[in-house]
Amino acid sequence: MNLKGKTVLLTGASGGIGQAIALELAAAGARLVLVARNTVRLATLQAELVAKYPAAHQIFSADLTQTQDRQDLLAFVRELQGIDVLINNAGISQFGLVAQQDFAAQLGTNLLMPMLLTQTLLPELQRKPEALIVNVGSAFGSIGYPGFSGYSASKFGLRGFTEALKRELSDTGVQVLYFAPRATDTAINSDAVVAMNRELGNRSDSPQLVATALLQQIQQGQARRFVGWPEQLFVRVNAIFPGIVDKALAAKLAVIRRYAQLSHSEA
Template sequence: MDVSNKTVLLVGATGGIGAAIAKQLDQRNAYVLLVGRSEQALHALGASLQHQHSLIQADINSVEGRQQIVEQCQRQAIDIYINAAGVMDFQLFSQQDSDRLQQMINTNLLSPMLLCQLLLPLLTQKSSAAIVNIGSTFGSIGHPGFAVYCASKFGLRGFTEALQRELASTGVQVLYLAPRATRTDLNSSAVNQLNEALGNSSDSPEHVALAVISALKGNRRQQFMGWPEKLFVRLNGLCPNLVHGALVKKLPIIFRYANKNSE
């Protein structure tokens, strides 16, 4: 799907990846409904774009916030829903705060699903529409220190795959894009140090945003970013013991930075 002249709902617009997607959509003459929790961040993002777009200050984790978003979408007849909302907490599961655990599950999985359900009547009445969920490599590989984050992204991947098949007879494309480590404020300093210690490469938000545009244009139902991350995803599916052994060997490094993150 070409995004030019389309109306796009972008949830998580003020995050690193979300803001980069907003700029790519703006450059391609899409009209964007920018959703975020911070009024100040939304206005700053809106001011950075070439064209005028709708700013929606709403929390997708609340019933009221989701309803506010849907009412705006009903008025403006969206063509595309992009879910870029996400939070991450690098912590050993035994030490993780229960409130933070619930926030990750809600923000990364449950609330996007609930919002998507409300939007389906609007999207399925279109001859051509799209849903894009931004997942993660960790939605396919269980990684120590990220148990709950992995659970939320595994769930989002499964939800997307099932919805792709459920809506196959409609005009709605359902896409899943899984970035690897990305240089955004989502990462704590401990996560950045861990990636450096493990030799993990990372991408810019702009690189991920371009991949979103490309996935929409090519109707790529499932796309994983980065090398060797793509290989590890396949290996974990076919030979999980190989990936298990490799990650277990790295536990001392992972524990070192996870403990530092809890200090």
């Protein structure tokens, strides 16, 4: 899709990846509707975008896990004469053993919220001759990773929702894409996660690299994109020969468990 002149609604816009995505989209000529809970950060980002890429960029502060906030956003979108692209980027992560996990918060934000928001805004997208939904998942949405059971479950679910929705809308003008970055250098990762990744040799990407990859996917209309190597390989291997990945992660389990317990003690 050529984004010039398109109106793009981006959730999680105040986060590290969200801000980088917003800058890439604005540079590509899109008009943005920036959505997050933090009004101050949204206003700061809006001012930066307007200064660099003058356009009618809008902000909307909301807790999208709440029904009324989603309905208020729908009314706001209608005032803007609709949107062309919805990017479900908002998400949270928690590192810890199963006993330490807040499953409700992670599933509510990472899975249920984008499903419900898509349900709310889909009629508006269907009014456009060409529209797009992008769900931002994770490599952990294809590889269940110790210490991230809640996050993995939520992203597995989001991948399944995206696949089903894509097939359901395949005879319409609404495209559905799934984007899966690996670890990214943002505040979503705790100090324990950063230290664990360093000890295990797990690589991470900058928000700018991730945002560039997402923009390329949108412009190319690529249905699924996984960012990072060897994560792309592990996704394929895990889908066909999960036992191989079981053994590879078992060898790392003592380190993962040590950092998960450290993370819990620091919380």
